[in-house]
Amino acid sequence: MNNKISKFISVILTAIVLSAGIFAMPTQASALVDFDSWKNEGIKILQIANSTKDGGTLNWKNSSVNADAGDEIAFLVHYHNFTSGTIATNTKIKTTVPPGSASTQNISISLWSDNSTVFYDSVTAYISSSQTLSFVSSSVYWYPKGQPVTALPSGQSGNEIIFSGINIGNVNYGDSESGYVVFRFKISSAVAPTPTPTPTPTP
Numbered sequence: 001m002n003n004k005i006s007k008f009i010s011v012i013l014t015a016i017v018l019s020a021g022i023f024a025m026p027t028q029a030s031a032l033v034d035f036d037s038w039k040n041e042g043i044k045i046l047q048i049a050n051s052t053k054d055g056g057t058l059n060w061k062n063s064s065v066n067a068d069a070g071d072e073i074a075f076l077v078h079y080h081n082f083t084s085g086t087i088a089t090n091t092k093i094k095t096t097v098p099p100g101s102a103s104t105q106n107i108s109i110s111l112w113s114d115n116s117t118v119f120y121d122s123v124t125a126y127i128s129s130s131q132t133l134s135f136v137s138s139s140v141y142w143y144p145k146g147q148p149v150t151a152l153p154s155g156q157s158g159n160e161i162i163f164s165g166i167n168i169g170n171v172n173y174g175d176s177e178s179g180y181v182v183f184r185f186k187i188s189s190a191v192a193p194t195p196t197p198t199p200t201p202t203p
Contacts, residue, residue, distance in 0.1 A: 033081050033088040033116035033171075040082045046109050046121035047076045051184060064124040069131050070189040075123070077109055080178035081171045088113035088172075093181055094165030101132045107185065113171070127187060135162050136184040142168060144179040158183070 037043045049058035052071040060076055067073055075095070081088045091113040098105050108122035125133075140158025141149050152158055153169045160166045161183055171177055 030115060031083050031086055033086050033113055034083045035079060035081065035088070035111050035113075035116060035119045037078050037080050037082075038121075041080070043078055043080075044121060045078055045111055045119060046107075046123055047078070048107070048123040048125065049074045049076070061123070064126060066126050066128070067187055068128045069187055069191075071187045072136065072184050073125050073133075073187065074182060074184045075107065075109070077111065077181045077183075078178070079111055079168070079171060079180065080175070081173045084173050086115065086173055087170050088116060089170050090114045091168050091171045092165040093161060093168065094163075095135075095161055095183070097135050097162055097185070098133055101130045101188075101190065103127045103130045105131075105133055107133070110165070125185075125187070129190075131188045131190055133185045133187060135159070136186050139182075139184040140166065141182045142166075142179070143182070144168065145177055146179070 034040070035045065037045055044062045047060040047062060048065050049060050050065045050067050050071055051058060051074040053067070058074055065073060077093050079091060079093070091111070093109060093111050095107065095109045098107060103126070105125045105127065106122055107125065108120060110118050110120050112118040137159055138157060140152070140161055142152055144150055152166060154167070156166055158166060161181075166181070168179075168181070
């Protein structure tokens with residue numbers, strides 16, 4: 001009788017140990033989301049256009065545009081989750097207004113989610129004179145999943161893009177889930193002071 005009880009207890013303990021081992025097995029790490037549209041489809045994450053010169057139809061450029069004082073330049077951020085079986089959670093887009101006055105202004109953006117690394121891209125505005133850039137308030141427009149302009153989630157105004165970044169929510173895998181965000185900067189109209197002529201000395 002005692003042997004039967006001992007064997008029964010031994011079987012139970014073995015089952016408990018095996019079950020604990022099964023549940024303690026490490027799970028495979030989730031795949032990181034890939035937003036690299038240039039590598040995957042030949043489309044840059046960030047593109048630029050001169051909205052003043054182009055008028056209603058923007059001529060998007062991959063690297064740079066020429067501009068003058070007082071022009072507005074537009075930016076398009078393309079996002080696309082290329083990792084099958086994943087959802088990019090809390091996808092964010094952020095830009096920074098370049099500091100200082102210059103005739104060559106480099107503008108960069110960062111794109112990331114909770115389960116991705118940060119992806120960066122940049123473009124350049126070549127200005128005919130040294131000027132500063134400023135963000136155009138309420139110029140952020142979101143076009144998700146091939147749809148027309150859609151309000152940003154959670155009541156965001158879009159101005160968050162130059163601070164902590166806008167949050168466009170979750171982005172599922174696939175072409176149909178991709179989209180883009182557009183925003184604008186204004187070029188200042190500062191006029192360089194005319195140097196005062198040096199008087200000709202009287203002989």
